Amino acid sequence: MAKTQKSSIQSTAKFADAEVFVGAGGETHLPETGGQAVLTTQQGVPIADDQNSLKIGPRGPTALEDFHLREKLFHFDHERIPERVVHARGYGAHGYFENYASQKHITSADLFQRKGEKTPLFVRISTVAGSKGSPDLARDVRGFAIKFYTQQGNWDLVGNNVPVFFIQDAIKFPDLIHAVKPEPNSDFPQAQTAHDNFWDFISLTPESMHMVMWIMSDRTIPRSLRFIEGFGVHTFRFVNAAGKSTFVKFHWKPKLGLQSVIWNEAVKINGADPDFHRRDLWDAIQSGSFPEWELGVQLISEKFIEKFAFDILDPTKLIPEEDVPIHPLGRIVLDRCVDNFFAETESVAFCTQNIVPGIDFSNDPLLQGRNFSYLDTQLKRLGGPNFTHIPINAPKCAVNTLQQDGHMAIKNPVGRVNYEPNSWGPAAGPAESPEKGFHSYPAEEGGLKQRGRPASFTDHYSQARQFYSSQTTVEQTHIADALVFELSKVQTLKIRIRMVSHLLNIDSSLAEKVASGLRLAELPVPADANTPVRTNLKPSPALSIQQNGPATFGGRTVGVLVTDGIDAVLLQNLAKAIKNEGATMKLIAPEVGGIKSADGSVFAANEKLEGGPSVLFDAVVLLVTEDGAARLSNRPAARDFIADAMAHQKFIGYVDSAADLIKNVIGKDTLDDGFFPIRGQGDCKEFLIRCRGLRFWDRADLTW
Numbered sequence: 001m002a003k004t005q006k007s008s009i010q011s012t013a014k015f016a017d018a019e020v021f022v023g024a025g026g027e028t029h030l031p032e033t034g035g036q037a038v039l040t041t042q043q044g045v046p047i048a049d050d051q052n053s054l055k056i057g058p059r060g061p062t063a064l065e066d067f068h069l070r071e072k073l074f075h076f077d078h079e080r081i082p083e084r085v086v087h088a089r090g091y092g093a094h095g096y097f098e099n100y101a102s103q104k105h106i107t108s109a110d111l112f113q114r115k116g117e118k119t120p121l122f123v124r125i126s127t128v129a130g131s132k133g134s135p136d137l138a139r140d141v142r143g144f145a146i147k148f149y150t151q152q153g154n155w156d157l158v159g160n161n162v163p164v165f166f167i168q169d170a171i172k173f174p175d176l177i178h179a180v181k182p183e184p185n186s187d188f189p190q191a192q193t194a195h196d197n198f199w200d201f202i203s204l205t206p207e208s209m210h211m212v213m214w215i216m217s218d219r220t221i222p223r224s225l226r227f228i229e230g231f232g233v234h235t236f237r238f239v240n241a242a243g244k245s246t247f248v249k250f251h252w253k254p255k256l257g258l259q260s261v262i263w264n265e266a267v268k269i270n271g272a273d274p275d276f277h278r279r280d281l282w283d284a285i286q287s288g289s290f291p292e293w294e295l296g297v298q299l300i301s302e303k304f305i306e307k308f309a310f311d312i313l314d315p316t317k318l319i320p321e322e323d324v325p326i327h328p329l330g331r332i333v334l335d336r337c338v339d340n341f342f343a344e345t346e347s348v349a350f351c352t353q354n355i356v357p358g359i360d361f362s363n364d365p366l367l368q369g370r371n372f373s374y375l376d377t378q379l380k381r382l383g384g385p386n387f388t389h390i391p392i393n394a395p396k397c398a399v400n401t402l403q404q405d406g407h408m409a410i411k412n413p414v415g416r417v418n419y420e421p422n423s424w425g426p427a428a429g430p431a432e433s434p435e436k437g438f439h440s441y442p443a444e445e446g447g448l449k450q451r452g453r454p455a456s457f458t459d460h461y462s463q464a465r466q467f468y469s470s471q472t473t474v475e476q477t478h479i480a481d482a483l484v485f486e487l488s489k490v491q492t493l494k495i496r497i498r499m500v501s502h503l504l505n506i507d508s509s510l511a512e513k514v515a516s517g518l519r520l521a522e523l524p525v526p527a528d529a530n531t532p533v534r535t536n537l538k539p540s541p542a543l544s545i546q547q548n549g550p551a552t553f554g555g556r557t558v559g560v561l562v563t564d565g566i567d568a569v570l571l572q573n574l575a576k577a578i579k580n581e582g583a584t585m586k587l588i589a590p591e592v593g594g595i596k597s598a599d600g601s602v603f604a605a606n607e608k609l610e611g612g613p614s615v616l617f618d619a620v621v622l623l624v625t626e627d628g629a630a631r632l633s634n635r636p637a638a639r640d641f642i643a644d645a646m647a648h649q650k651f652i653g654y655v656d657s658a659a660d661l662i663k664n665v666i667g668k669d670t671l672d673d674g675f676f677p678i679r680g681q682g683d684c685k686e687f688l689i690r691c692r693g694l695r696f697w698d699r700a701d702l703t704w
Contacts, residue, residue: 041071049451053171053365057447058454059313062170062368069171073369076174077377084381086177087143089134089191090126091225091278092345093285095334097121097148097295103329106246106299107238109358111150112329120149120396123334124348125225125281129180130191135270136277137261138191139220139482144230144252145350146332149396156354157250158370162219163231163318166208168457170369175201194489203498206460206527207316209506213467216482218260218475218545223618224280226291226555227259234352234367235300235312237360237441245441247300247312247362249319251326255292257550259618259694263482265648268615276616282337289555289582290335296326309534310463311456315366317463320540344392349378360441365453384408400430461505462534468507470543474697480510484517496520501527546697553691554582559617561588561609561641563628568597570655570678571623577684581691588612588641590631610637614645619691621653621678622662629661639665649695653678653687674699 039047047068054066062069076085084090096118103112111119126143127134142161147154166176179201182188189195193215202208214220222228232250239245261269269276284291298319300312310317338344351374352367361367378387384407387393402420404412417428468476483503487496496518503511504526515523541547558578562571578585589595589605596602606612614620620641624632632638642665645652653676654662663669674696676687 041068042075043071051172052169052451052453053369054449054451055363055365055447056445056449058450058452059311059363059456060445060447061363062365062372063449069369069372072171072174073373074376076177077373077380082381083132085377086128087124087126087145088132089130089136090124090143090345091281092122092124092338092348093281093291093334094120094122094336094338095290095332097330097332099330100328103238104240106240107358108241109150109155109238109356110152111148111155111356112358119151121332122147122149122344122348122392123332124345124350125228125277127191129177129193134191135274137221137266137270137274139193139215139263139266140191141215141220142222142225142228144228146230146252147348147350147354147393150356151397152356153397154354154393154395155356155359156350156352157232158350158352158374159230159232159250159252161222161228161230162211162214163233163249163251164210164214164463165233165315165366166202166211167205167366168207168314168316168453169365170373172205173366173369173373189489192489194486196490196492196495199487199490199495199499200492203495203502206502206530207457209460209502210316210464210467212502213464213479213506216479216486217467217471218262218478221261221263221266222277223259223261224555225277226281226284227254227256229253229258230293231318234315234364235362236355237362238297238299239358239360239441243441245360245443247305248297249300250295250297251321252293252295252332253326255294255331256555258545258548259550259556260545261615262478262648263485265615265644268613268644272611272613272615281334284555285334285337287584290333292334293332294328295330295332296328298324299327300324309537310459311454313362313364314457315364316457316460320466320538321542322538322540343390347382347387347390348392349382349387349390351375351378355438357438363443363445382408386410402429459529459531459534461502461529462531462537464506465533465535466537466540467543468510469537470539470541472544472546475544475546476510480513480517483510483514487514487518497524498527500524505529505533549694550692552582553618553688553694556618556691556694557584557586557616558619558621558688558691559586559588559607559612559614560621560623561632561638562595562603562605563590563624563632564595565598565625565628566595566623566655568599568601568603570680570684571597571603573681574621574623574653574678574684577681577688580685581688583618583688583691586612586617590635609635609641613637614641614650615648617650618694619651619653620645621687622658623655623678624658624661626657629658633661633664642666646699649674649697649699651676651687651691651693651696653683655679672696672699 039050053069054063056063099112099117101115124145127138127140129140130138144159144161146157179197180193182190183197230252235247235249237245238248305312353371386406386408389408389410402413402418404418417424422428487499490496500511500515501524503514575585586606588607588609590609592605592608594602594604642662646666651674655678676690678687
């Protein structure tokens with residue numbers, strides 16, 4: 001048995017194929033096989049616990065003396081150059097935060113003090129696992145990092161589009177990313193979790209089960225970066241001028257609502273346009289359709305903490321919005337594209353440790369480790385300690401330091417003094433200011449110095465169950481399908497079985513669907529749960545994409561397939577209706593040179609048919625003549641255009657002369673209610689109203 005503190009072992013969990021010893025915090029200790037080497041540091045020191053960082057008390061801060069954590073993160077941070085180890089594929093834009101009202105009652109942070117004040121910011125949204133050259137629509141978490149250039153210095157809010165994370169302790173982060181990255185011997189698969197190493201790690205890490213539900217949901221294949229939600233993940237503090245602290249969780253919600261694609265669509269988009277998300281964000285900003293989010297916080301009272309079923313310091317847990325509503329702070333608007341991708345998007349450096357007076361950390365062990373790691377990462381990526389001299393990283397307020405020299409020192413302090421305190425007076429340089437300077441919240445900490453996790457971190461299944469129960473039937477089906485797809489790529493049978501043993505603790509019907517999809521001979525025994533699964537948690541509608549969709553079709557794109565001889569007036573009416581809805585129209589024609597209408601008008605095309613498949617659009621219209629339809633009937637790209645739109649449950653507008661073509665492609669004489677005939681101006685408007693539903697989810701029978 002792997003050695004661990006005797007007092008921390010609570011139970012022995014029986015997975016499908018192995019015995020795993022589970023500690024007080026849910027950490028797993030794998031049994032040693034005969035003659036297995038003992039894990040050591042790079043200095044050869046044997047490791048007693050590779051699951052937990054050293055803390056002061058079970059819920060206390062991480063100790064700086066933890067040499068194993070330091071070495072592990074140090075090595076991980078320096079494994080890749082110059083590409084980011086994680087979040088390599090990203091896209092950025094400039095914008096601003098506009099404050100709704102003074103928030104001085106909860107925080108002294110300067111950017112929240114004055115109504116209507118705008119604070120410049122830079123946003124970078126990225127995938128996690130893939131390289132810089134990977135496609136945009138890989139199934140993956142999206143990093144959502146914001147750098148606020150405040151008058152009191154830079155504040156980096158480094159979040160994701162998912163509110164929880166895989167692990168509870170930062171010491172496991174290198175292991176997680178090593179598992180999700182391409183397998184080191186073959187260097188594939190790229191930007192995918194559908195492989196043995198990832199699911200092996202996950203199936204041996206029960207704390208990941210909540211995150212598994214999120215990554216297998218449609219949240220990780222978003223339609224656009226403009227339609228994703230943002231979360232700070234960790235619990236932070238707001239501190240007001242009187243020194244009162246309030247725990248907070250950050251949220252930013254898209255003005256356009258939530259929308260994702262479906263898996264088959266994502267696969268085809270990656271082939272048709274691997275830069276789909278980048279292009280969408282760039283085009284939206286360039287056209288003046290500025291993406292916008294509302295930034296808010298959940299204000300967490302001591303009374304709530306006492307009654308909440310979970311620990312607010314556990315990064316694998318969330319607080320349902322129905323329990324603690326989001327308090328709005330202001331809006332985030334992206335209104336300017338970068339001038340140079342490398343100088344801005346690639347060179348921007350985000351650090352969770354970058355906070356400003358009025359904001360402070362909690363003892364979340366994952367956050368504590370991130371604060372330790374990020375600065376070290378920038379040293380490797382950007383070449384030295386002066387990366388804040390790079391314009392995209394430089395604060396926009398006054399900077400007065402005594403630091404000098406080093407690689408990339410663009411400017412140094414002037415004068416004789418580079419130390420403090422000194423005797424030379426105000427002219428010699430800056431000095432500390434107890435009145436204006438940052439003060440950490442004086443939280444009282446204490447306890448044994450130990451490696452471990454508190455008992456309040458041991459429930460790994462209840463919120464996973466709550467997330468699944470909060471989804472619509474369609475969304476639940478997508479989760480099951482995603483699990484079957486991912487696990488079908490796992491070659492090791494025992495890993496598949498082990499994952500199903502976890503799913504049985506989340507939802508038995510989900511586990512049965514996955515087991516059936518994998519054709520397991522029988523259901524395994526459910527994995528032992530350290531804490532009994534709570535079955536009484538109420539569904540949270542806020543966790544569903546489909547229950548938080550948009551009120552309009554604004555921000556979406558309609559692909560209109562056209563041929564020579566069409567009615568120019570009808571096309572113009574359709575274009576007007578799409579514009580009035582706040583959407584965009586793209587014309588797809590047999591040739592990119594465009595088409596000539598019945599009255600002789602020439603309309604240039606945005607895409608040639610073979611380069612503009614229906615997967616690139618949110619809804620489609622077939623505006624073709626009878627002769628045009630006949631010509632398209634033998635063109636594979638035209639048949640795929642219709643078939644994919646049908647399969648992906650999109651709303652499809654059509655003129656009467658396209659009806660036979662559609663029926664021929666789908667093999668049915670009757671069209672469902674997701675098809676909408678367009679014969680005049682009024683129909684154009686009604687079609688766009690119908691499209692506000694985004695998808696025709698009732699089109700369940702796709703056996704055609």
